[in-house]
Amino acid sequence: MIGGITRIAVWFGLSSWMLSCSSDSSQGLADIPETVSYNLHIRPILSENCFACHGPDANKREAGLRLDRETDAYAALKEQPGRHALVPGDPQASEAYLRTVSTDSSERMPPPSSNLSLTDHQVRLIEKWIRQGAAYEPHWAFVPPVKAALPADDLGWAQNEVDYFVLKGMREQGLTPNQSADKRSLLRRVYLDIIGLPPPPAVLDQVETAELDLDALLDSLFANPAFGEKMAIHWMDLSRYADSHGYQDDYYRTQWPWRDWVIHAFNQNMPYDRFVTWQLAGDLLPDAGKEQVLATAFNRNHKITEESGAIDEEYRVMYAVDRTNTLGKALLGITLECAQCHDHxxxxxxxxxYFQTYAFFNTVAEWGMEESTPGFSKKSPAKLPMLEISEADVSDILHFVNLPDSSRRVQALLANMGKGANYNSLLAESNVLKVSVMGEPDSTRQTYLLDRGMYDAPLEKVSPGVPEAILPFPEQLPKNRLGLAKWLFDPKNPLTARVFVNRIWQELFGQGLVSTPGDFGMQGNLPVNQPLLDWLAVDFIESGWDIQALLRTIVLSATYQQSSQVTAEKLERDPENRLLSRFPRQRLPAEGIRDLVLASSGLLVPEIGGPSVKPYQPEGLWEAATSGRGNLSRYQQDTGKYLYRRGLYTFIKRTVPPPSMMLFDASNRDACEVERLKTNTPLQALVMMNDPVVLEASRVLAERLLESQQPVPELIGNAFYRILGRKPETAERLILEENYRTFFEAFEADGARAEQLLAVGEYPLSPSLPITERAALMQVISLLYNLEETITKS
Known part of the structure; x- marks a missing residue:
């Protein structure tokens, strides 16, 4: 089979179809289980069809009936004291069941007006559940995880604990695991997953004659500073990091030193509990230093406004709400935001x-807006409190901050601020970085429950607290953000470890064990393998919240090392590959595509950290899409090495995010995002065929290969090896050589066209090399970058 050469423009069709299929599509045809479980079978039905009117929200509850708690469901009905919604053991005496089978439209539940209805299979499940005693179970995600005993392995396949649980799920569905991937495929997979870069040819060569020692490979990759950059990408999404404020005028923000800290923390393998505690409450730690305070910029990455006419209190409340919602989604995996306006x-x-949790974040001494009109000043603008970072700090305690030289910073400030800026004042400003962080709390500010969540409608006063259903807040903890962090990492907290483990699983396999990573609640999907999720969560806690140990456990499993080959039987039985009887094929993230192109061509500048950079993008985009006001009203493209930084460092203006990255589903960072959408559009193919980054990388790689003066077949083979991590098959090589000849003849007949093609990008040309050969090889390499296999991890 030719590895994608003839399918350049047909991207990911099969995988997209598989992702869109529902694993529950055949549930209605399934047999009724011998024992009906509330959590597995009944709660999803009630949650989807009943809880909106008969659930936790007292404001929307109808007929005084609550079905999410057994005591309420068993009680006599308020409107019919002689009847009960559920009578354990007797469906015919259970009004909830009788309403579902009623033929009277005025009696039937759910009511026809809701456009909801139960299938026959769901009705039969409810009926059998009631006959078996209508036993309720606590929601799985609100019960602390425990390590289950390892299942049996009748195949002798398991390499570590992960595999026992995965194999059990496969075998229950009549599936068997794939064989292990070949060495080069596995090497490429691990490189892309751990440092986000392809393996260099020298490393690929080593596995030709030696065994692949994954344990030793992980040691070397964890020691590579690129590890922290790769891990930081998903953390930027959930922390909503950007380089501008957001909203219409969208001014510049200097939050990138916090990003440098995140990279540093991952590279130091900082335990996850400390990593998060510093970000939530580093300023409240005893003897907190500048590093701990810098970490709290996590809380201040949200959008802020600088527009005249904004109401301070309205926006200040919005900022505290954003911090609260981020806690819920990013760290607890629950839809806490649904309780802002009413009970969930x-x-x-x-x-x-909700507002008790909000109270932890409501004491920052901040205002809701920052006025940027010249001559206007305010004691506490929106960006305050701020941490000042001097060059002395960087040479001492904050050594991980990549502080650019003063002249470059001044040039950047001048470019952003336009004409009339004072050079000397800018030079002084450039010597001190200012990052928005958490600061001394405003002890005078009271927190109130807000009617319908409206900033100007306070009701009762509330003090800091948490949702009791997750874990009551211990009395001995301080009621501040530091106490909140300690509650978060209490061994009895059922969510924190599960949520992070699930997100790491998602990073490696493309989909979490819980496929709704931001919702472990009643409306979220059940784990596909809860014993595995719980085992990993407990093991993560027992390891001291060791992130690299968690990654090592998963990567060293036979599950991770499987080939991605798929048979018709497996596609039919498990189209979404939820049971992992094969390794899933996944397109690289937007940043990963850019990094692969730059790294394989030799253009990548491996510098760690520093300010965000502005690479190529369509001319006039910022100017046409924004208000025309503010210091980011026009796009000033970078030059030199700053054009070739990793995708992590691409400048993100919230109102006009980087177009090529957005087309590959990157986040615009408006809000916390724990899972990126997966889309396929023709525009993605157009980006790969026309983006200056791809074309320039193709030219530079062609020139570097031609300098070796090897025969054309070897040049093409070397390019293939660099980009795809393997050698071309015979059929592939013949197609590429024929393409080269076609391009060569065309450019030989039209030299001007060749020169125009080679003029792309700012990297210096190699004029000593023949134009026709350069252009022809550049086109072949561009073709390789456009292969589905190139930007797919498999």
Whole structure:
């Protein structure tokens, strides 16, 4: 089979179809289980069809009936004291069941007006559940995880604990695991997953004659500073990091030193509990230094406004709400935001508990807006409190901050601020970086439950607290963000470890064990393998919250090392590959595509950290899409080495995010995002065929290969090896050589066209090399970059 050469423009069709299929599509045809479980079978039905009117939200509850708690469901009905919604053991006496089978439209539940209805299979499940006693179970995600005993391995396949649980799930569905991937494929997979870069040819050569020692490979990759950059990408998404404020005028922000800290923390393998605690409450730690305070910029990455006419209190409340919602989604994996305006309709979280959690983040001494009109000043603008970082700090305690030289910073400031800026004042400003962080709390500010979540409608006063259904807040903990962090990492907290383990699993396999990573609540999907998730969560805690140990456990499993080959039987039985009887093929993230192109061509500048950079993008985009005001009103493209930094460092203006990255589903960082959408559009193919980064990389790689003066077949083979991590098959090589000849003849007949093609990008040309050969080889390399296999991890 030719590895994608003839399918350049047909991208990921099969994988997209598989992702869009529902694993529950055949549930209605399934047999009724011998024992019906509330959590597995009944709660999803009630949550989807009943809880909106008969669930936790008291404001929307109808007929006084609550079905999410057994005591309420068993009680006599308020409107019919002689009847009960559920009578354990007797479906015919259970009004909830009788309403589902009623032929009277005025009695039937869910009511026809809701456009909801139960399938026959769901009705039969409910009926059998009631006959078996209508036993309720606590929601799985609100019960602390425990390590289950390892299942049996009847194949002798397992390499570590992960595999026992995965194999059990496969065998229950009649599936068997794939054989292990070949050495080069596995090497490429591990490189892309751990440092986000392809393996260099010298490393690929080594596995030709030696065994692949994954344990030793992981040691070397964890020691590579690129590890921290790769890990930081997903953390930027959930922390909503950007280089501008957002909203219409969208001014510049200097938060990148915090990004440098995140990279540093991952490279130091900082335990996850400390990593998060510093970000939530580093300023409240005893003897907190500048590094701990810098970490708290996590809380201040949200959008802020600088527009005249904004109401301070309205926006200040929005900022505290954003911090609260980020805590819920990023660290707890629950839809806490649903309780801002009313009691949560599905999860046991009241509106009062929402604002009790909000109270932890409501004491920052900040204003809601920052006025940028010349001559206007305010004691506490939106960016305050701020941490000042001097060059002395960088040479001492904050050595991980990549402080650019003063002249470059001044040039950047001048470019952003336009004409009339004072050079000397800018030079003084450039010597001190200012990062928005958490600061001394405003002890005078009270927190209130807000009616319908409106900033100007305070009701009762509330004090800091948490949702009791997750874990009560211990009395001995301080009621501040530091206490909140300690609650978060209490060994009895059922969510924190599960949520992070699930996200790491998602990073490696493309989909978490819980496929709704931001919702472990009643409306979220059940884990595909809860014993595995719980085993990993407990092991993560027992390891001291060791992130690299977690990655090592998963990568060293036979599950991770499987080939991605798929048979018709496996595609039919498990189209979404939820049971992992093969390794999933996944397109690289937007940043990963850029990094692969730059690294394989030799253009990548491996410098760690520093300010965000502005690579090529369509001319006039910023100017046409924004208000025309502010210091980011025009795009000033970078030059030199700054054009070739990793995708992590690409400048993100929230109102006009980088177009090529957005087309590959990157986040615009408006809000916390724990999972990127997966889309396929023709525009993605157009980006790969026309983006100056891809074309320039193709030219530079062609020139570097031609300098070796090897025969054309070897040049093409070397390019293939660098880009795809393997040698071309005979059929592939013949197609590429024929393409080269076609391009060569065309450019030989039209030299001007060749010169125009080679003029792309700012990297210096190699004029001593023949134009026709350069252009022809450049086109072949561009073709390789456009292969589906190139930007796919498999």
């Amino acid at each position: 309709k599905y999860d046991p979280i009241s509106q009062k508990e």
